[in-house]
Amino acid sequence: MIQIQHLTKRYKNTTAIRNINLTINQGEIFGIIGYSGAGKSTLLNCLNLLEKPTEGKIIVDEEDITVLSEKEIRKRRQKIGTIFQHFHLISAKTVFDNVAFSLKAAGKSKEEIHFKVPKLLKLVGLQDKANNYPAQLSGGQKQRVGIARALANDPKVLLCDEATSALDPTTTDSILHLLKEINRNLGLTIVIITHEMEVVQKICDRVAVMEAGEIVELGAVYDIFSAPKHPLTKEFVQSVQSFTLPDRLLQERKGTIVKITFRGDSAENPIISETLAHYPIMINILHGQISYINDKPLGTLIIEAIGKKSDIDAAIRFISERTKQLEVLADVA
Numbered sequence: 001m002i003q004i005q006h007l008t009k010r011y012k013n014t015t016a017i018r019n020i021n022l023t024i025n026q027g028e029i030f031g032i033i034g035y036s037g038a039g040k041s042t043l044l045n046c047l048n049l050l051e052k053p054t055e056g057k058i059i060v061d062e063e064d065i066t067v068l069s070e071k072e073i074r075k076r077r078q079k080i081g082t083i084f085q086h087f088h089l090i091s092a093k094t095v096f097d098n099v100a101f102s103l104k105a106a107g108k109s110k111e112e113i114h115f116k117v118p119k120l121l122k123l124v125g126l127q128d129k130a131n132n133y134p135a136q137l138s139g140g141q142k143q144r145v146g147i148a149r150a151l152a153n154d155p156k157v158l159l160c161d162e163a164t165s166a167l168d169p170t171t172t173d174s175i176l177h178l179l180k181e182i183n184r185n186l187g188l189t190i191v192i193i194t195h196e197m198e199v200v201q202k203i204c205d206r207v208a209v210m211e212a213g214e215i216v217e218l219g220a221v222y223d224i225f226s227a228p229k230h231p232l233t234k235e236f237v238q239s240v241q242s243f244t245l246p247d248r249l250l251q252e253r254k255g256t257i258v259k260i261t262f263r264g265d266s267a268e269n270p271i272i273s274e275t276l277a278h279y280p281i282m283i284n285i286l287h288g289q290i291s292y293i294n295d296k297p298l299g300t301l302i303i304e305a306i307g308k309k310s311d312i313d314a315a316i317r318f319i320s321e322r323t324k325q326l327e328v329l330a331d332v333a
């Protein structure tokens with residue numbers, strides 16, 4: 001649906017994004033994650049038609065949107081919805097008028113506006129707030145108005161610029177849930193810019209990791225979580241899946257400490273019981289967790305295997321053949 005080809009944006013002495021190549025599929029929720037200064041906003045602003053790339057193309061539904069005239073850009077922008085970290089609502093207008101504003105700007109009739117705004121407010125669960133002003137709303141409700149406004153002109157894509165960064169965790173979850181619902185029910189393509197891996201874990205299908213204006217890793221969120229490759233990706237994954245063991249445990253260990261990652265069905269199999277049935281060793285579980293990413297289980301287990309070295313090595317081989325990844329954190333003392 002969106003093809004980004006060799007996209008570069010330079011500002012005087014800074015190259016904000018460099019030779020970005022990316023395809024975003026129709027109907028997916030695509031995450032772009034990176035620290036401050038990585039180039040996320042610049043990339044989003046190019047998609048938004050707020051910035052003109054220095055080099056490269058953005059093709060949306062087979063049309064290159066980087067060569068449009070000013071007039072075409074204004075029209076085209078109505079088909080791209082954007083929601084922002086700080087909502088950008090008009091404080092002197094009611095919730096109804098904030099949403100109506102986008103429709104008016106697109107030249108829609110009064111009848112159409114009065115038909116459409118209540119439907120949009122219902123979609124975001126704010127049907128009873130039409131006459132309230134932004135100052136009378138919570139952060140989550142303000143973002144819901146932002147979503148209703150962004151969807152007013154039936155966009156093909158919804159861009160989310162750190163849309164939950166100003167919200168508390170519970171409100172963040174409710175907004176992410178709403179975005180997922182909209183994605184499923186309307187089949188809308190959603191692009192999310194964030195610096196929070198939790199957002200990626202909860203809602204995205206695929207993710208691109210950005211550093212210094214470039215994409216350093218790209219893949220399905222499940223694959224990225226189960227086997228991150230780039231050091232920055234590993235850092236982001238660790239930010240939500242931290243398995244640090246106390247030093248004391250490592251120093252006082254009697255056996256070999258192993259970290260096992262289980263993917264998919266293997267996360268639901270009794271691999272530890274099977275290992276114990278085959279090998280005369282003891283297994284001490286030090287840490288364990290199963291996360292669900294896109295409804296697929298991803299398990300992490302840290303165990304201490306105690307026994308004869310040859311039995312431990314054979315047991316490790318047995319587990320290794322049945323799981324995605326196995327890492328020896330500390331060998332037998």
Ligand SMILES: Nc1ncnc2c1ncn2[C@@H]1O[C@H](COP(=O)(O)OP(=O)(O)OP(=O)(O)O)[C@@H](O)[C@H]1O
Nearest residue numbers: 011014015016034035036037038039040041042043
């Ligand atoms: N209008 C501009 N003029 C000059 N330099 C810019 C401009 N916009 C961005 N930059 C530079 O481009 C680089 C990427 O910035 P960008 O805002 O895209 O990163 P980001 O990942 O979105 O960071 P943040 O989350 O802090 O917004 C930075 O070095 C920034 O200083």
